[in-house]
Amino acid sequence: MPDFDALICLKSADSAVLPYAIEGIQAHAKPRIITIIAARSTIAQCQSLPHARHLRYIDEDTLYSGLSLERIQSILARRIHDTERAGWYLQQFLKMAYASYKLIGGRGRYRI
Incomplete structure (x- = not known):
């Protein structure tokens, strides 16, 4: 079991590449959890990702x-x-x- 977490600070303009980043992080680094800090509106868009297991979201505000x-x-x-x-x-x-x-x-x- 991995003993570290990954953190992504995400701006809405970069949300299109998030699925690829998550896939790469999960495949190669294998963290316990990936925490994504983003604006509330960006989080709402990302929560529907099909491969969003092991993700946590924090509203940057x-x-x-x-x-x-x-x-x-x-x-x-x-x-x-x-x-x-x-x-x-x-x-x-x-x-x-x-x-x-x-x-x-x-x-x-x-x-x-």
């Missing part, structure tokens, strides 16, 4: 209070007058929030 794409865009606009990389920063913060949740033993804001 509920993972960490106050963390959202809009908030990061606002901060970047104020500080550097450019929001082009906001999605990349959101992905990094989502991964840190998820890791923080896992490290403190499940006493975080979201529930799986």
Whole structure:
């Protein structure tokens, strides 16, 4: 039995390749579970995947209070007058929030 989980931060523009990513991860890495962090609307589209066993979904707006794409865009606009990389920063913060949740033993804001 594998002793690790896989994590995917997914934006809607990449949801078309998700089935291939899941297939590859399950075939080659064989994690216990694959957790997908995405917007609620993207999750709704992905939950109908035929090979969605061993998947968990987390709404990115509920993972960490106050963390959202809009908030990061606002901060970047104020500080550097450019929001082009906001999605990349959101992905990094989502991964840190998820890791923080896992490290403190499940006493975080979201529930799986």
